[in-house]
Amino acid sequence: MLGKGIPLLNQKSSATFNEGENLPKLCLKLLSDQKKAWQNLREGYELLKEVRERDLSYRGFSVRLQYNPGRIKSSMAVVDEKNQKERQCFLCLDHLPQAQKGIFYRKDYLILCNPMPIFFSHFTISHLDHRLQTIAEHIDTFLQLMADFGSGWIILYNGPKCGASAPNHLHFQAAPSGKMPIEKEIRGEKRLTLMTKVDSVLIYRAKDLGREVILLEGDDRMAVGSVFNGYLDALKKVLILNEEPMINIAGFHEKRKWRLVIFPRRKHRPDIFFKGGDARVVVSPGVIDMGGLIITPMKKDFERLEGAAVKGIYKEVSLERKIVEKTIEVMR
Numbered sequence: 001m002l003g004k005g006i007p008l009l010n011q012k013s014s015a016t017f018n019e020g021e022n023l024p025k026l027c028l029k030l031l032s033d034q035k036k037a038w039q040n041l042r043e044g045y046e047l048l049k050e051v052r053e054r055d056l057s058y059r060g061f062s063v064r065l066q067y068n069p070g071r072i073k074s075s076m077a078v079v080d081e082k083n084q085k086e087r088q089c090f091l092c093l094d095h096l097p098q099a100q101k102g103i104f105y106r107k108d109y110l111i112l113c114n115p116m117p118i119f120f121s122h123f124t125i126s127h128l129d130h131r132l133q134t135i136a137e138h139i140d141t142f143l144q145l146m147a148d149f150g151s152g153w154i155i156l157y158n159g160p161k162c163g164a165s166a167p168n169h170l171h172f173q174a175a176p177s178g179k180m181p182i183e184k185e186i187r188g189e190k191r192l193t194l195m196t197k198v199d200s201v202l203i204y205r206a207k208d209l210g211r212e213v214i215l216l217e218g219d220d221r222m223a224v225g226s227v228f229n230g231y232l233d234a235l236k237k238v239l240i241l242n243e244e245p246m247i248n249i250a251g252f253h254e255k256r257k258w259r260l261v262i263f264p265r266r267k268h269r270p271d272i273f274f275k276g277g278d279a280r281v282v283v284s285p286g287v288i289d290m291g292g293l294i295i296t297p298m299k300k301d302f303e304r305l306e307g308a309a310v311k312g313i314y315k316e317v318s319l320e321r322k323i324v325e326k327t328i329e330v331m332r
Contacts, residue, residue: 008093009128012110014101023148026103027111027123027174034113038099044070044115058307060208062181063292067302070116075284075297077165091126091169102126106144111174118288118295119175127170133160134170134244136232139225142172146253147221149174154183156287157249162265162317163286173287177252181292186215186261195328201227203328210311211290211318214328216260224258234330235264238323246319248287263290264319264327271316281305285317 014033015026035042047070056063088095093110102110105125114122125145135142135157145155154177160167177183185191185206192204192215201223206213216231218224235245246265251258272281282298283305289295294310296302 013104016104072297123174125172146251151254155251158286162246211314212324214262270313
């Protein structure tokens with residue numbers, strides 16, 4: 001794309017990230033400028049001021065429900081292959097809204113403000129080329145983003161079949177850390193069971209969280225990336241898959257350590273999402289929901305969901321414990 005697309009890239013770039021710069025500072029300036037220039041973004045953040053939240057606890061783990069009607073389009077998105085081929089990709093440079101601009105990042109990406117935010121600073125890191133959402137060959141970029149944003153921020157990835165609203169266009173998300181309950185829960189040592197150590201990278205399984213959670217931790221970026229890809233390969237072997245297994249990932253970089261929180265999945269949406277009438281619950285779990293911040297764009301769902309129902313949703317969409325443990329065995 002770079003070539004004939006350079007004039008368009010120049011038009012859509014408000015700044016370029018250079019090594020050593022403060023990336024969060026650049027992003028927050030972009031957000032401030034875009035709110036002034038882009039009406040849809042400004043309206044999205046105005047709607048965010050009206051969201052309501054409530055906390056739930058159930059058998060040792062916690063979640064936070066967020067009533068966010070501005071996310072209804074994303075929650076209801078039709079992400080099957082036929083629909084993706086027929087609609088314009090909203091992350092491609094030539095389809096971005098006229099007022100939307102971004103930060104040119106490491107030659108291949110544009111950091112954009114998310115016009116349907118869940119957090120008060122919510123960014124999408126979109127590849128300049130229209131290429132499939134996949135993590136294995138781009139884990140180095142994911143880990144580099146974690147380091148460039150630094151502590152206080154979280155980098156997010158949704159697999160193409162479990163939460164990505166643009167499964168045909170490679171992208172990540174960035175947001176301030178501390179907003180998802182999982183972040184606090186995995187800091188408790190009693191939550192984590194050390195499963196094995198591979199090339200200096202520790203692999204933990206988090207317990208009693210209502211869903212399966214794997215944590216990779218290491219201080220060598222290349223080693224963490226290699227072990228992560230080894231985990232993906234082991235998961236493909238156990239599940240007998242040729243394609244990317246369903247996963248969501250949240251990444252933190254703290255005290256010179258890379259921490260990948262992995263949610264292995266077996267399905268995208270729970271059965272209640274497809275029920276008719278009042279029986280339907282519009283919860284479409286992506287990485288943020290799996291992290292414990294459950295987005296409910298419908299008021300009735302926000303008001304009626306309780307801990308047992310959330311546990312049921314998690315159990316249905318999360319990979320079974322025996323498969324998670326078998327995958328770790330394969331890696332040993």
